Amino acid sequence: MTSVCVTRVPRGHYRFWHVARMEWIKLRTLRSTWWTMGIGVAGAVAIGVAVGRGTKNASGDLTNNALAGMVPGLLLAGVLGVLVMTSEYSSGTIRATLAAIPGRPLLLAAKVAVFGAVALAAGEVAAFVSFFAGGATLPHGIPAPALGQPGVLRAVLLSGTSFCLIGLLGLGLGAIIRHSPAAIGVLVGGIYVLAQVIGAVAHGVRAYMPILIVGNSISTTKPVSCGGPVGQCPQPLPAWTGLGMLCLYAAAALAAGGWLLARRDA
Amino acid sequence: MIEVRGLTKGYGRVLAVDALSFDVRPGVVTGFLGPNGSGKSTTMRLMLGLDAPDRGAVRIAGRRYHELGWPLREVGALLETRALHPGRSARAHLAALAASNAIPFRRVDEVLGLVGLESAAGRRAGKFSLGMAQRLGIAAALLGDPGVLLFDEPVNGLDPEGIRWIRDLMKSLAAEGRMVFVSSHLINEMAVTADRLIVIGAGRLLADTTVAQMSARSASLEDAFLKLTSGSAEFRGTLGRTS
Numbered sequence: 001m002t003s004v005c006v007t008r009v010p011r012g013h014y015r016f017w018h019v020a021r022m023e024w025i026k027l028r029t030l031r032s033t034w035w036t037m038g039i040g041v042a043g044a045v046a047i048g049v050a051v052g053r054g055t056k057n058a059s060g061d062l063t064n065n066a067l068a069g070m071v072p073g074l075l076l077a078g079v080l081g082v083l084v085m086t087s088e089y090s091s092g093t094i095r096a097t098l099a100a101i102p103g104r105p106l107l108l109a110a111k112v113a114v115f116g117a118v119a120l121a122a123g124e125v126a127a128f129v130s131f132f133a134g135g136a137t138l139p140h141g142i143p144a145p146a147l148g149q150p151g152v153l154r155a156v157l158l159s160g161t162s163f164c165l166i167g168l169l170g171l172g173l174g175a176i177i178r179h180s181p182a183a184i185g186v187l188v189g190g191i192y193v194l195a196q197v198i199g200a201v202a203h204g205v206r207a208y209m210p211i212l213i214v215g216n217s218i219s220t221t222k223p224v225s226c227g228g229p230v231g232q233c234p235q236p237l238p239a240w241t242g243l244g245m246l247c248l249y250a251a252a253a254l255a256a257g258g259w260l261l262a263r264r265d266a
Numbered sequence: 267m268i269e270v271r272g273l274t275k276g277y278g279r280v281l282a283v284d285a286l287s288f289d290v291r292p293g294v295v296t297g298f299l300g301p302n303g304s305g306k307s308t309t310m311r312l313m314l315g316l317d318a319p320d321r322g323a324v325r326i327a328g329r330r331y332h333e334l335g336w337p338l339r340e341v342g343a344l345l346e347t348r349a350l351h352p353g354r355s356a357r358a359h360l361a362a363l364a365a366s367n368a369i370p371f372r373r374v375d376e377v378l379g380l381v382g383l384e385s386a387a388g389r390r391a392g393k394f395s396l397g398m399a400q401r402l403g404i405a406a407a408l409l410g411d412p413g414v415l416l417f418d419e420p421v422n423g424l425d426p427e428g429i430r431w432i433r434d435l436m437k438s439l440a441a442e443g444r445m446v447f448v449s450s451h452l453i454n455e456m457a458v459t460a461d462r463l464i465v466i467g468a469g470r471l472l473a474d475t476t477v478a479q480m481s482a483r484s485a486s487l488e489d490a491f492l493k494l495t496s497g498s499a500e501f502r503g504t505l506g507r508t509s
Contacts, residue, residue: 014368035362095346101337248319
């Protein structure tokens, strides 16, 4: 047999670092990444400014008002999270990706780390710019909130994480569903529509719905009233509990997505 | 050597690959021939670990695909023409793959030059013609300078000049001592490209032979191929036949 060793393969094995580098190149070389994140951040800031300008009195939670754009803005992070996974399937890139990295759990972990970091950075930019811009554009005579006041820094920082956590929820859904329109439909329909319906019908679980966690738990400096007399309706979750719930949703979607990714044919 | 042993894969109730066994040896071009729908692409996907076999296994130099330390440095594959994101440039696509297997980035421009895409390197792959996308897929296969090359229908979409180019490329890769495994449903293309032939039909092995041996059996290689696969073609017109 003419068995000539033509190329020498170096020893060792691809590592997380290599896979993360691939995912970073894939993410940053698509213009849609920057457009989607840019629109999400700009939208969040614009809404925060609009709400700030409309403020009538200084007694409300002005930090929460300035962060009002985070809920609509995080939708784009969620959609981008879905696309990080589903665009691989729609374009066929997944086969090139998995031929390069057959270790599927490692691949998903790298996507989570790279996309999660980008979405977190975008979310924190959106939250801090919203906070300062919303404060700066308050009507004359209403003092802007400061980061040193109780609960303010926490509200701004945790709001920023919502882009990352909803983005990762989208990434997990993308891994489960694999088709862009269906996965985006489930994400948007699930967190914006279905969760609101469930919340309206079953008051007991209302506080656990992702949008209400972002709007009424993690972005507040003081407890929000549920609208009715105390004791008659469930109060929003405390901020840190709300953050834990969002982490749990993202983790559950990613675990299911990872389990399926490792077992299904590509 | 690539050893395919008892490979079996069904999708629902259809058995796409049925107890398939063969070897791919270095230094020669091995043609993988069969009618449309005979299980060639499924076999390729199973070889790369993209799909999991129901039974059987593929070993590349003694290891399964997922056991390879640097897969792209050991196996290069062209699976389908457009396995790339339309919004990403050719160079970015290759750079991402290079990063995953710690392949130096200068290799990206090397392979782009090798396939004649230097001038299109920065253009988005969505704007590529079928032939250009095929060349980019071949560049990706060559990226890690691998000892094993798998090409699934590589001449699809190429013009005559491109077909000649890929044929010469495959022969020169084999002459360097690499394993070259190329699927096609075009018997005449295989006749001028391959040395050895693996012929399958309906997922089963029909012949493991050489081009010379197979042509010797009939008036032409085409006749020999059609005779061999007559019982297994999934779709066949009846024009020119009485029954």
